[in-house]
Amino acid sequence: MALQQMFAGRTERMKASEIRELLKLLDQPGITSFAGGIPDPDLFPADAFTDAFAQALSPKTQSVALQYSVSEGYLPLRKWIAGQMAKIDVPCDPENILITSGSQQALDYLGKLFLSPQDTALVGWPTYMGALGAFNPYEPVYGQLSVNGNRSAEDHAAQAKADGGRVKFAYLSADFANPTGETVDQRGRESVLELAEALDCAVIEDAAYQALRYDGDPVPSILALELARKGDLEACRTIYCGSFSKTLSPGLRVGWVVAAKPVISQLVLMKQAADLHSATINQMAICTVAESIFDSHVQTVRNVYSERRDCMLAALEMHMPEGVSWTKPQGGMFVWLTLPAHMDGAELLDVALDTEKVAFVPGKAFFADGSVANSLRLSFSCASPEMIQDGIRRLGRVIRATM
The missing domain is CATH 3.90.1150.10 (Aspartate Aminotransferase, domain 1)
Structure with a gap:
């Protein structure tokens, strides 16, 4: 056979x-x-994680660390992430956050959430290879995302219609992108938001490298810029994907998504169907280490x-x-x-x-x-x-x- x-x-x-x-x-x-x-x-x-895992496996908490848990993620970790998001001008509730198995899982879920065959995903030229790998199974057509407004929303919409679908999202890593290392300036980020509004599509902001700035002035995240415009996270179309892989540990596979609650609710259903929840003990260890030494x-x-x-x-x-x-x-x-x-x-x-x-x-x-x-x-x-x-x-x- x-x-x-x-x-x-x-x-x-x-x-x-x-x-x-x-x-x-x-x-x-x-x-x-x-x-x-x-x-x-x-x-x-490593020493901090050794202590954190020992703490998670102590008699007081081992039943939580080794048990099934909620699909949304470990609540103390989501509260810590909410505090970090507030520092970059994105105040949110834990209910706006989903813990994923690395940001790669988030990209897979978002491809599944938005893309039907022949829909268009706007991506950088070049773009993160892992994003293409995550989106490919959902059979999109790729369009070239411009961050300087040199292609109109009408052109994108017409091309997507000709390809048999519609533009569903613009994906970009705005800070120190993989593979180019380049950063999109504030005007470019505003341009992406304006394009997304005109196309009525989502924006997926991959912030895997955002914490790794060595010089120059920080640029507000796309989600922060949109939130400043709209005043309510629930009205925002930007979906922010974060990760501990580049800051604390890639092997523990802990990432997160910040978005409007209806988006998070749908992603939670995907999480339940895929793997129920990310490993609780890993989330507990990440939380302990982040609370103590992250900065x-x-x-x-x-x-x-x-x-x-x-x-x-x-x-x-x-x-x-x-x-x-x-x-x-x-x-x-x-x-x-x-x-x-x-x-x-x-x-x-x-x-x-x-x-x-x-x-x-x-x-x-x-x-x-x-x-x-x-x-x-x-x-x-x-x-x-x-x-x-x-x-x-x-x-x-x-x-x-x-x-």
């Missing part, structure tokens, strides 16, 4: 993550990797990553040949390189691994239509300054030889 012949048609749009596949190649000795966009494990607050720990992370970012930008300036350009992020984990038009990032990777043992992520996979090949993503989060300096020197040598 060939069961694969009975798979649903949507599975044809489910593809392996190029990054996950690439990481399998990096066990070779001597590889300098700028590929994985992951936190440095040396910065995880000081995040500042430590910022200090380390800021130094590595500065080192990478300086190395690029020193070693990249003429014709290569790159972003200069104010935070996050990534720098985006644009190569001369005739070059292909995937072909360059093969040469770089073979001759210089340097790894990165080719840029093509971050475009919904796979149309732009002359780009690549570099991550500085897990490389020491010495590794960065040497690895960028070798990468520059490969690029120069391939031009």
Whole structure:
């Protein structure tokens, strides 16, 4: 019996993550990797989590930690998140918050919530590869999201109708985006809100990197800007997705969604159907650690990553040949390189691994239509300054030889 012949048609749009596949190649000795966009494990607050799990498993709380729980999430954690949201001018109730298994699960649920086949999802060009992976099974058409208003709502609506659906949401990471590291300025965020109003669609704000600002002035979140306009979270169309993966721990898989209560209520039903609730003990541990050391720990992370970012930008300036350009992020984990038009990032990777043992992520996979090949993503989060300096020197040598 060939069961694969009975798979649903949507599975044809489910593809392996190029990054996950690439990481399998990096066990070779001597590889300098700028590929994985992951936190440095040396910065995880392991001692704090050891104490937090011991506390959760104490006789007083172990029955809660090890038992089924509510789908909405651990209430003390949702209250703590509500306090953090208030600090960025988004006052909300715990009832406006759903705890998810990382923000990746939130993106999957939001794709399921909004997208029917042939509906349009507006995304960046390039955009987060994981978002495309989350949305793909729901069979959308992708449109290019402009944050500078150079394409009208009428154009988007007409194209979506021609494709057989309507525009359902605009998705973007406005702060230090994966993969480019770029930040959308306030006017660009206002432009996205204006477009969403004209199209009567949702805005999905992926704030996974928002806490990792190293310099420059903070920009209000899209949800904060909309709330300032409308005065009531229940009237807002923006859905905010947060995560502890880049600040405390990715392995515990704790993220959250902030939105109007009708949106949260529907997402709760999806959570109940999918996995009932996120692991209670993980939520308890995250809550304990966040309440005790979040601000000081995040500042430590910022200090380390800021130094590595500065080192990478300086190395690029020193070693990249003429014709290569790159972003200069104010935070996050990534720098985006644009190569001369005739070059292909995937072909360059093969040469770089073979001759210089340097790894990165080719840029093509971050475009919904796979149309732009002359780009690549570099991550500085897990490389020491010495590794960065040497690895960028070798990468520059490969690029120069391939031009």
